Amino acid sequence: MIGLLVILACWLAGNLLSGLIGGYVSGNILGMLLLFMLLKLRFVKAETVRPTAKFLLGAMALFFVPYGVGLMESYTVILDNLWAIVLAAVVSSIIVLLVTGHAFQFLAKLRRHD
Secondary structure: OHHHHHHHHHHHHHHHHHHHOOOOOOHHHHHHHHHHHHHHOOOOOHHHHHHHHHHHHHOHHHHOHHHHHHHHHOHHHHHHOHHHHHHHHHHHHHHHHHHHHHHHHHHHHHHHHO
């Protein structure tokens, strides 16, 4: 039960922090970073949150049901914009691959010079 409270407290703190900084970073992401820092600094023991985390990960597929229903409800909008969606997915994937590759090469070159 304590693990659930810790996870929910981190989620709430992340959402509050996100609101304070203007919502530029998702509160969920900030909450996960906060939980990670608490675990890394050993303010929270991993054994405390492990059972709750295992349960939530096991039930993760259930959390995607509302999104799937939403997609099925708006399939006409998706079909009307299918080419734009596919183009955006392909272009963004190529950009991510290029940026990641260049970043890796840059960091590998820096490491060789050390």
